[in-house]
Amino acid sequence: MKKDRITTITKAAEAIKTALLVYFAVEVKGKMPACDAAVQNQVKKAFELNDFFGKAAEQILFYPPDQSDISAARVLILGTGPVNKEKDEGAALDMLREAGGQIAKVCALVKAKDVVICLPAPKHLSPAMDDPEMSAGALAEGIILGDYRFEKYKESTKKKTDYPGLDAIKFVCKDNLNIVRRGVERAKNSAFAACRARDMANEPGNHWTSADFAAYAKQLAADMGLGYRCIEKKEMEQMGMGGILAVNQGSHVPARMVILEYLPEDRTETILLVGKGLTFDSGGISIKPSAGMEDMKYDMCGGAAVMCAMQAVALEKPDVGVVAIVPATDNMSGSKAVHPGDIIRHYNGVTSEVINTDAEGRLILADALAWGIENVKPTCVLDTATLTGAVIIGLGHHYTGLVSNNDALVKAVESAGNLAGEPVWRLPLNKNYEKQIESNVADIKNTGGKPAGTITAAAYLSNFVGKTPWAHLDIAGTAWDFTQKTYIPKGPSGTATRTFINLVRNWKTGNVK
Numbered sequence: 001m002k003k004d005r006i007t008t009i010t011k012a013a014e015a016i017k018t019a020l021l022v023y024f025a026v027e028v029k030g031k032m033p034a035c036d037a038a039v040q041n042q043v044k045k046a047f048e049l050n051d052f053f054g055k056a057a058e059q060i061l062f063y064p065p066d067q068s069d070i071s072a073a074r075v076l077i078l079g080t081g082p083v084n085k086e087k088d089e090g091a092a093l094d095m096l097r098e099a100g101g102q103i104a105k106v107c108a109l110v111k112a113k114d115v116v117i118c119l120p121a122p123k124h125l126s127p128a129m130d131d132p133e134m135s136a137g138a139l140a141e142g143i144i145l146g147d148y149r150f151e152k153y154k155e156s157t158k159k160k161t162d163y164p165g166l167d168a169i170k171f172v173c174k175d176n177l178n179i180v181r182r183g184v185e186r187a188k189n190s191a192f193a194a195c196r197a198r199d200m201a202n203e204p205g206n207h208w209t210s211a212d213f214a215a216y217a218k219q220l221a222a223d224m225g226l227g228y229r230c231i232e233k234k235e236m237e238q239m240g241m242g243g244i245l246a247v248n249q250g251s252h253v254p255a256r257m258v259i260l261e262y263l264p265e266d267r268t269e270t271i272l273l274v275g276k277g278l279t280f281d282s283g284g285i286s287i288k289p290s291a292g293m294e295d296m297k298y299d300m301c302g303g304a305a306v307m308c309a310m311q312a313v314a315l316e317k318p319d320v321g322v323v324a325i326v327p328a329t330d331n332m333s334g335s336k337a338v339h340p341g342d343i344i345r346h347y348n349g350v351t352s353e354v355i356n357t358d359a360e361g362r363l364i365l366a367d368a369l370a371w372g373i374e375n376v377k378p379t380c381v382l383d384t385a386t387l388t389g390a391v392i393i394g395l396g397h398h399y400t401g402l403v404s405n406n407d408a409l410v411k412a413v414e415s416a417g418n419l420a421g422e423p424v425w426r427l428p429l430n431k432n433y434e435k436q437i438e439s440n441v442a443d444i445k446n447t448g449g450k451p452a453g454t455i456t457a458a459a460y461l462s463n464f465v466g467k468t469p470w471a472h473l474d475i476a477g478t479a480w481d482f483t484q485k486t487y488i489p490k491g492p493s494g495t496a497t498r499t500f501i502n503l504v505r506n507w508k509t510g511n512v513k
């Protein structure tokens with residue numbers, strides 16, 4: 001779907017010819033659901049028959065007769081749940097996002113090429129959502145994210161009758177057109193960024209390498225007016241980036257560190273985003289089990305998140321500077337591959353004993369963090385990575401693990417994740433965990449054993465951020481197989497992309513010190 005095919009208008013919804021027209025009905029205890037006057041008769045009849053109460057995801061789908069005032073081919077009445085049920089802003093937004101995802105599912109069911117959404121009054125949905133900009137934005141995000149599909153490599157199995165997805169979406173509002181339009185525009189920026197991150201993750205390892213990360217970033221920079229730089233392998237060797245070089249030793253594709261910059265002249269602060277760009281992870285010599293290894297093409301979801309967040313940053317042009325770094329390579333077991341027991345030296349001079357070559361993500365992130373902090377001199381730094389299986393044991397697929405050295409930054413990330421429907425959960429970090437990665441032959445070692453594996457991975461990274469406010473997001477449990485939602489597909493979710501976009505949008509100068 002093209003972004004310019006998503007529009008906001010004030011025209012009467014009933015007069016628009018469309019494949020599907022959507023109204024909302026809000027559950028009211030003991031009474032007929034609250035709904036638009038245009039569909040009151042249908043809702044009343046269904047309610048009296050005990051067939052429809054306006055509960056979340058309840059549906060009435062009908063086909064207006066030829067003599068009807070409604071021009072649409074089909075009409076969907078979608079239940080939202082009870083009035084004022086959710087008082088938390090993030091929960092209210094996700095309720096609307098889920099409703100948007102449900103609309104996308106119905107569109108797929110009836111193979112609708114276009115859809116018109118008659119927006120409900122925000123105050124009817126939640127006391128936390130008396131904001132037409134945010135409520136319209138959440139619905140728009142849900143529809144766009146729910147309409148996502150990746151069929152690039154389907155050829156002989158693809159049929160002409162297969163549903164290609166929506167071609168156009170119109171949002172109809174009776175009031176606050178400019179405010180609603182702004183919400184929809186922002187939703188387009190964040191949702192399309194997340195969808196692009198999903199696309200990157202869905203690409204197979206032989207079609208998405210460090211070279212592809214670099215090529216995409218270079219083109220994005222040219223199109224959007226961003227700064228671009230790519231540090232190649234020879235330059236890494238000169239700089240002494242022993243972590244990313246060690247991981248890359250067994251590969252025939254050279255490592256790259258890809259950098260995108262948005263640095264307005266009047267900025268007072270700069271946020272540094274670092275994303276793990278491990279394009280395929282075999283585990284190296286500490287090879288992974290073969291079952292499920294095909295999913296290791298997703299090990300670059302952190303890199304995809306930070307790069308695609310820059311797409312929205314470039315469009316919205318915030319006052320704060322933002323720099324994204326993606327250390328990119330794969331992790332293979334070629335003849336020159338790093339061995340367990342090898343000792344490497346990182347960019348900042350810290351030496352590390354490689355205990356397990358499958359704990360490679362922290363090795364490439366370490367060099368990127370150290371180099372980025374030294375050269376960007378950011379106000380704060382955030383990294384995101386599919387780093388540890390341990391985070392799935394601890395938090396399942398419902399929360400992203402968060403480790404940080406700064407309480408104010410934690411609050412900002414928690415708020416951003418809540419608004420995105422991508423919740424985070426903070427884990428502790430102190431000297432007891434740091435002791436687990438002490439080495440007898442080097443400064444540190446790259447694993448601390450099974451206990452607290454997510455935290456000891458973060459403890460490793462803490463050696464490369466110094467006193468800079470820092471937050472680490474372990475998305476191994478949420479980058480794919482995320483909590484089942486109507487707007488989250490099977491496979492990669494694009495998680496962290498919209499969290500970072502929200503963080504930048506709501507950034508307050510001087511909040512993090």
